[in-house]
Amino acid sequence: MLGGSFNPAHEGHLHISLEALKRLDLDEVWWLVSPQNPLKAKNGMAAQSERIAKARRVARHPRIKVTGMEADWGTRYTADTLTVMKRRFPAAKLVWIMGADNLTQIPRWDRWTRIFRSVPVAVFDRSPYSRESMASKAARRFWHWRVAAPARLAGTAPPSWNFMHIKRHPASATEIRRRLDALKTKTRAG
Numbered sequence: 001m002l003g004g005s006f007n008p009a010h011e012g013h014l015h016i017s018l019e020a021l022k023r024l025d026l027d028e029v030w031w032l033v034s035p036q037n038p039l040k041a042k043n044g045m046a047a048q049s050e051r052i053a054k055a056r057r058v059a060r061h062p063r064i065k066v067t068g069m070e071a072d073w074g075t076r077y078t079a080d081t082l083t084v085m086k087r088r089f090p091a092a093k094l095v096w097i098m099g100a101d102n103l104t105q106i107p108r109w110d111r112w113t114r115i116f117r118s119v120p121v122a123v124f125d126r127s128p129y130s131r132e133s134m135a136s137k138a139a140r141r142f143w144h145w146r147v148a149a150p151a152r153l154a155g156t157a158p159p160s161w162n163f164m165h166i167k168r169h170p171a172s173a174t175e176i177r178r179r180l181d182a183l184k185t186k187t188r189a190g
Contacts, residue, residue: 003030005033006055009031019124021063023094026095029136032067035070038076052068079112079114116138117166120160
């Protein structure tokens with residue numbers, strides 16, 4: 001599961017998902033398009049339906065599923081979503097996928113340690129966050145549960161996690177939005 005705002009979805013999300021399929025030996029990757037990330041401003045957030053539609057165009061892979069299930073289930077926090085997922089899909093071997101930037105800021109998430117204790121976590125290198133993320137509070141807290149072989153992660157009991165150094169993809173939703181805003185401003189000006 002790769003959760004996020006996907007505002008907008010981009011090739012970097014696809015890159016991490018394809019790496020996860022390969023390195024973690026997963027059957028599928030689900031993109032969980034958040035109705036509204038509690039840590040992000042609503043201002044500038046596209047409607048969830050637009051973000052889901054864009055994500056489906058970007059995903060374009062038979063083993064990547066785009067979903068808005070958090071809105072359907074009424075869950076707002078990842079810890080709650082994982083609880084529902086484990087109940088609805090008891091036979092599934094779930095793995096939470098995130099970029100290195102999220103490992104750094106996950107202590108700001110609601111009940112963040114429950115996430116690590118619920119499912120294995122796969123962290124993918126993302127420039128420029130590698131060094132900072134490996135020294136983060138979450139990395140230090142769960143250091144002893146770090147799994148060396150990523151392919152075994154899906155079958156390990158939580159807490160377990162792995163940090164994967166991969167070829168980095170330069171795409172950034174923040175940068176995409178900045179460029180789109182600049183283009184809109186330029187178009188209006190004339």
